[in-house]
Amino acid sequence: MSTEARPERASVRLSARTIVLYAIGSLGTGGYATLPGLVLTYFLTDNLGVAALAAGMIVTAAKIWDVLIDPLIGAASDRQLARTGSRRGFMVTGALALPVFFALTFAVPPSWGPTAGAISVLLAFLATATAFSLFQVPYVALPAELTGGYDERTRLLGWRVVVLTAAILLFGAGGPALRNAGDDPVMGYLLMGIASGLVIGIGMLIASRTAGVAAERGAVTPGAVVAASTWRDQYMSGFRALGR
Numbered sequence: 001m002s003t004e005a006r007p008e009r010a011s012v013r014l015s016a017r018t019i020v021l022y023a024i025g026s027l028g029t030g031g032y033a034t035l036p037g038l039v040l041t042y043f044l045t046d047n048l049g050v051a052a053l054a055a056g057m058i059v060t061a062a063k064i065w066d067v068l069i070d071p072l073i074g075a076a077s078d079r080q081l082a083r084t085g086s087r088r089g090f091m092v093t094g095a096l097a098l099p100v101f102f103a104l105t106f107a108v109p110p111s112w113g114p115t116a117g118a119i120s121v122l123l124a125f126l127a128t129a130t131a132f133s134l135f136q137v138p139y140v141a142l143p144a145e146l147t148g149g150y151d152e153r154t155r156l157l158g159w160r161v162v163v164l165t166a167a168i169l170l171f172g173a174g175g176p177a178l179r180n181a182g183d184d185p186v187m188g189y190l191l192m193g194i195a196s197g198l199v200i201g202i203g204m205l206i207a208s209r210t211a212g213v214a215a216e217r218g219a220v221t222p223g224a225v226v227a228a229s230t231w232r233d234q235y236m237s238g239f240r241a242l243g244r
Helices: 007-011 016-024 026-047 052-084 088-105 114-146 150-179 185-207 209-217 231-243
Strands: none
Touching (some): 016 114, 016 150, 016 185, 026 150, 026 185, 088 114, 088 185, 088 209, 114 150, 114 185, 114 209, 185 209
């Protein structure tokens, strides 16, 4: 994704509020990156009776799915930016959808059996990954649109990493604790899925407000998106980056 910026952005100092709002989005990044990798395989094998190999393939499938859809979402986000001057629509959609699909991922009952359970978890987890990408792809493009100053982007990304580290610790410890809160593992996983999904979604929703900051500031105006905004160009840009 590339944007044409106005020169005055380089001198803009970001407010503490903007930095905090943006950094809170890393609650979503940290939660999504940590919790499924930590507990989803165990949920599939120990709770649903899915074979370990199949469980691993389900977790891996979401990663492959990310690789496939991120360029498409990036191109669509560029088109939205060209039309409206903001990427917020995709971010809000992802933030609202993720808690639902995240909870559904851990809501499959053992009574459905291993096959139906594995398919249901796969579909719910792919939907979760899609919702996350709808937020994450525009989210990582925002720093360049909020300010053109190197120091300000460093401040913005530095606090994002601080929150990301805290989120990894929070979800890494808190998720399993919620799962083990009661005697019933089925309800434990469901409680974990609902509570964690809500925290992730709220963090993403709060961070989406920074897209409005960029639009209000006029950092990027409708029609200012240039080159490499089709899905084909996005894929080719990725391949070129890998080849460097």
